[in-house]
Amino acid sequence: MNTDSFALRHIGPRRSDLPAMLQKVGVETIDQLIFETIPDNIRLEQPLALDPAMSEHEFAAHIQDLASQNKVFNSYIGLGYHQAVTPAVIQRNILENPGWYTAYTPYQAEIAQGRLEALLNYQTMITDLTGMELANASLLDEATAAAEAMALLYAVRSRDQKKAGISKFFVSEEILPQTLSLLQTRSTPIGIELVIGNHETFDFSQDFFGAILQYPGKSGQVHDISGFVNQANDAGIKVAVAADILSLVKLKAPGEMGVDVVVGTTQRFGIPLGYGGPHAAYFATRETYKRNIPGRIIGVTKDMNGNRALRMALQTREQHIKRDKATSNICTAQVLLAVMAGMYGVYHGPEGLKNIANKVHNAAATLADALEKLGLYQTNTAYFDTIQVKTDSQKVAAIATENNINFYYPDADTVSISIHEATTLKNINAIIAVFAKALDKTPIKVQELIEGSSISGGVARDTSFLTLDVFNSYHSETELMRYIKKLERKDLSLNHSMISLGSCTMKLNAASEMLPLSNPQWGNIHPFAPLEQAQGYQAMLKKLEDQLTEITGFAGTSLQPNSGAQGEYAGLMVIRAYHESRGDAHRNICLIPSSAHGTNPASAVMAGMKVIVTKALDNGNIDLDDLRAKAEEHKDNLAALMVTYPSTHGVYESAIKEITSIIHENGGQVYMDGANMNAQVALTHPGAIGADVCHLNLHKTFAIPHGGGGPGVGPICVASQLVPFLPSNPIITTGGDKAITAISAAPWGSALACLISYAYITMLGENGLRRSTEYAILNANYIKERLDGHYQCLYTGERGRAAHEMIIDCRPFKTNGIEVTDIAKRLMDYGFHAPTVSFPVAGTIMIEPTESESKEELDRFCDAMISIRKEIDEAVSDPNNVMKNAPHTLAMLTADTWDFPYTREKAAYPLSYIAENKFWPTVRRVDDAYGDRNLICTCAPIEEYMEEA
Template sequence: MKINLRNQDKFENRHHGKDAQELQDMLDKIGAASLDELIDQTLPSAIRLQKPLNLPNPKSEKEFLEGIKRVASKNAVLKSYIGTGYYDTITPNVILRNILENPAWYTAYTPYQAEIAQGRLEMLLNFQTVVTDLTGMEIANASLLDEATASAEAMTMLHSLRAGSRKKANTFFVSELCHPQTIDLIYTRARPIGIEVVVGDHATVDLTSEEIYGVLVQYPATNGEVIDYTDFISAAHELNISVAVAADLLSLALLKSPGEMGADVVVGSSQRFGVPMGYGGPHAAFFATKEAFKRNIPGRIIGVSVDGEGNRALRMALQTREQHIRREKATSNICTAQVLLAVIAGAYAVYHGPEGIKTIASRVHGLATLFVDTIRKFHYEVVTTDFFDTVTIKTPLTRKVREQALKWGINLRYNKDESITVAFDEAKSFDDVIALLNVFAEVSGFQGEMVIDEELEFAFPENLARTSEYLTHPVFNTHHTEHEMLRYLKSLENKDLSLVHSMISLGSCTMKLNATAEMIPLTWPEFGEIHPFAPTNQVGGYAQLVSELNIWLCEITGFAAMSFQPNSGAQGEYAGLMAIRAYHASRGEEHRNVALIPSSAHGTNPASAVMAGMKVVVTKCDERGNIDVEDLRAKAEQYSNDLSCLMVTYPSTHGVYEESIIEICEMIHSHGGQVYMDGANMNAQVGLTSPATIGADVCHLNLHKTFCIPHGGGGPGVGPIGVAEHLMPFLPGHVNFNVQGEHLPDGEAGAVSAAPYGSASILTISYAYIAMMGGEGLTNATKYAILNANYIKERLSGYFDVLYTGANGRCAHEMILDCRSFKAAGVEAEDLAKRLMDYGFHAPTLSFPVAGTLMIEPTESESKAELDRFCDAMISIRKEIQEIQDGIADRADNVLKNAPHTSRVLLSEEWTRSYSREKAAFPLPYLRFNKFWPSVSRVDSAYGDRNLICSCIPVEAYSDVEVN
């Protein structure tokens, strides 16, 4: 036996490995002589890349982890007192190991299929309860992207709710005491939709001005001052002005809630509830408001309903507000949010409980109080009067303090006016504060002895102190030992189906392998404990990672530059459209505001276009699922003078490589427009074609699809944009430092996320994937994705009709199964989706982009055995439908209409259904050995929307008593 001693285990083989026999069997099934022949039959030759990707040779897992450790070591982990919305925190190890590092939690998808998602739905309900309790509001969503974008969402929601004397008002007032990154982003978001933004002192603003419709204030303020806004909010309300408050969640354990002050909206970040800073993210923002505004809230809301047996069940509520349904009329373009981080924050509150949270908040305030009491003895002027955790110091010695602090390994916030802001957090110890005080003592020349008491008493002024209860539900008062918490988390985990159980074939979602080696660096302190506004000379590791990832993704896309600031795909769309908008404006063509969007587009496309100030014009698709070129030509000519862009997904959402794509791009360019490519289907391009080859000018990438960041149950995601050279000057900037390295024209390319590099810490995952796959491996991944999709298509041939195929009868990486003919037998596509749960599978994408269909995307990283298991399940369900069509099974009482079947239903004493228990639960042999049980029967969404409850309900409501 010969062996090459240089060869180590190839990561590529672990990601999408199929042995030669399996590959041949699959090719035989689909009628292709080779994998390359299949690709030739599938992709138009005109768009094929002419040379392989020029990427570094692939690393083994061991080589990668050794290399990334060296990269991480270039990040300096200093004690951070910078604050500004980002704080050191302690992630309880039971949460770190059992949620953040647990694929059962991080590989799940957005809980559209509620029956197999009750675990994370419960933890998200916990999160919403934490938010409503602490903010004093009536309803909250299940997370947004960051505090700054949540503040912008408040601005736009309140604009849509203008009433009375402010019905036509168009000015949003922002307190100058808001965090700088929030003010920066609000300017960006307001500009394209015509909202005027005024920044100033809330104490002196003239609210009688008829132009002001809404206000944003910070609580506590960015300088640390705790301000009672009660009278201010009351005065605003008398004038029909709405008030939003950006609040620190931890501070609300001690401070009067914004709801008690009368706030209309409260936003903020839950980052300090156990989620590392990660150089900017990801973190779960929150958005809380009044019950009256429930249909205007951006993002997803978890609500309580009942299942088919009358038992309590959870699901996503009021979905008709969202972009995937309302499209250009949606309240927001939010799709992917920050579910995994909201889950961690919710778990943090469950583990610590109200007393634990109060103790943490009290200790943080105590450290700040100790610092202030002592530093005044050194003759520093503390300008913050009432504070929670942050104080601002006025001193002529700022430069010397900075020099001395760096010697002690400390970062402080140095303001433009030469003042210094110091923010404390739960990760700081008593000794840390002593070290910090030594810095200030040495600079001031203090010679005396520091007499410091390790215990102190404090009290907030009566008008600021919290007196109301919070987190009174039993879930926050039960699981405070590690055993109890571990078992609670496991009980939730067991209710959810994820990639640890079976393939998730959601079309357009790319639920591929999230390899363990890709995830390991994420929780290293060298990546997690870095503040997003840390000095650039301390973040050499991140700089290298971002630089190399930029080079690699430019090679893959064919573009000139990338921006990593957008922290979701929808944010990437928005950033790309804003770049196009700024480009036209730079050429004196501000009037170009028409976005042509095919009817098959993702719902975020039209929603993002409207946010970017564009007018949406929908173009038709032909009978083969392609863009109707003649309709597009007519509309391009009709709107030629005002054409801004075409938004196009490639391959299309119909699962087809359109032959006319180059012609389409050239057509748009001939009318002065730009081509925006939605990168949702980039998993079918990498290494074979590219956005630049096709003719696009800008494209966002879903790193949480194509490049292996896990979906986390609905986030986090990263949506970087790549642009052609002429759009480079219009990539997002940032108030704290320009991430493009050059001056950007004022008012043309502001921030789209709170942090300069968005959710920077999870860039490590995509970096790992590319580094270990290499150019050939990435290209093979695309080929295998196409192979797997066409294999499923052939296996299901004769059972299901595939709606669209390419010129040679091939599909791309996904396909649409037409289920509309089953309606005559009373069977809906949703019934198939629910029945698949009984077979242990998550449903494909339901009724998108065509109503009454299922869209399947297997990805490259599923084995032939798993593909066969899925196909066997689909064929078995098709036979069950045939029984209904043939009159063998009852139209109303059958395995599809009653799906899914829970163990509780199967074990009930009385069985009155017209089919056997075995047929319900074990329709195929493999289920006897590996059965996933849905925890609830089919959820009644309509009931939940009619009886909206979006916070934790009494324990008694979970009893088996039937709900009337």
């Protein structure tokens, strides 16, 4: 037993388990299983060229050495990113707690009530501060949220505007530069014309459907935007505002001015800079647009007993249902970070936030006063935290750098300084000293903060916020710690049992991979800091890019996309740019198999492509004849094929190289969805199957935790012809020499989270990665054989094998009155989260165990599924059965009366293993339809909306 081997800790089954598992699967060796599973013509002949694996101890020293190469300056760059103070109680009990970071998206609401409550708090906080009616449970970053706002306003144009082809969107020149780049990326493919200008001289032409303003502007100037909004409303122009969340504590809420959408980032609410992410963006709008709002919304409903319950609301508007008709492809958001930001609001409450905002504003005013006394001219007449000083910026920059200080320099004569929560009197005096030296004057020593007065009555906030009990009850660490724990106990996460979600790969998120995230040498680097200050980051990110490039068999990688859906979009935009560079801008047809993820068609439409769906055969494979016919029919305009491999049905299609050849022969490029990459790593790769670009879900295959629905990282890896088009950033140079505009706000997306995948690959090495893939396939096939005879596996490969996942058919149980949802809910009573339900085939469940699960856990899951199969048979005799009533709560089991035709023991403890580690759902089955009919997405008591209903 090599205790230095990380693979030993990551891979679940023990060596002693292998004989029994292989015997059950019907092979003598794992090599035989792989031979029978993966087609001969795509298996790799040579091992991946990766460095030998490090032990966990070696990696800890290595990552600390890299961290020491980062120079943590006091950064006052601003531009949407500010150093924040993460309360230790939130860091320890949420960010560093697997009970929070290993949870899955709350599709199974009954075992996610804690996370749902935390997100409802977040939504309430956002609606209060923005003055809007409805907020979602987070987006990816401020820039992509602004782009989503533009897309929403375009989608909800009036009938007359649509009929007249109105497509102009006004962008204030005060918008953040990275936001402008995102707007440019998103607008062109869908036919929106951006017009950038001064909002104070805008003529409110009828040619515009919408506008976006920055509040405060990128310069720090606070404009009274109410006049603009009023004129826009009169002209039928809808308005979005990108607002600094902390400033809204002191500034008038945009919602009070009549705007339609408010977006921004909650990074300032206790989230580390992390060289750009992950951070939770916010999106708030009018309830009128509830069916157009992107991302997930948490809503209040009731359970079977009429008790208050929470769940994700209006899911039918999402891309998984609407597919190519969706207005957004957003899937993964930033739930873990939204939970942290929401808890920041709970911990500090309204008075605490006022104290922080006042301290920031007063510090900025104190600095401005001192600099003016030195004879410098400060240009902002109204500001919250950012001042602009007219002076020789080059001279100031040199002295600032000597003193480990970063400012932002918009031009040769301007220095921009953004104050943040962590700024102290000592910091202010250090800033003053820099300017005094540049002017060759004696520094002014500031002894205390003055009270800022630059926010006039016209823009000052005069309304209350965060008045509900939850924001006024947990201000001591003891109370917040207990509140966080209370919510954690309501959620089933990987620290309790296996979450065997097909296509979602819920594997071990090792502690040694997660520890570096708490290191301030990684956490406190501004994304726009000079590269020489981020050499540790640069070395890590470059190495990770090289590792992923090697693993995929491609020529280049961009880490910028900060979710899988953004990776899809980035890959298609790179393909689009490639065709345009060859004079083939007319190529706009994207072929997508009928079994594809809903994000695929949504991403294609966002990239300006027309979706043509290709058929599947009865065995689940792509219909080659139909694909060839459609590729040839559209050969003059064919842009791409989007294909998932192994297929969404959990099968390695042997015709994959023929499929990719058909597309290339007809002038298209092949995009491979990386959702199932866990079945490829070190055994085959996208390059071997003939793909041209793939995205990778680092939050799946490469061990970044799902965090209850995010963070995600979705880098793209590309063949050599696509490398020149990898995405850029307007402030820090990234991408190829013909780079497309930005895909996400930060140059390297969610760079902090990339540490996890770098750790995963570095500690596993080639051998560990290969064994991980082999054991993922072994575990899936072991479950398949154990369930054989109880459930039918719908699809297998030519030799009868599943890939890393399988689909089992639950449709025959309808004759017993049992739906697939009943199985999902009953699994909660056995202590398991349901596998993926009704995707890609309605009435089925898709199981993916991952390599991290032990034989003991696989057996427990199989025992549960076999026991449930017997309960399905028993359900015929009485519709009031254990399946239909699942899940069973502790309140039911301890009630004085028991009106069910089965025992309490059968309800709660159907198998013996459950008694020693029982997980109790806290609500009975939720009523989704009721919650959609009576939409409420804030913390108001259920009595209020039940009375209205």
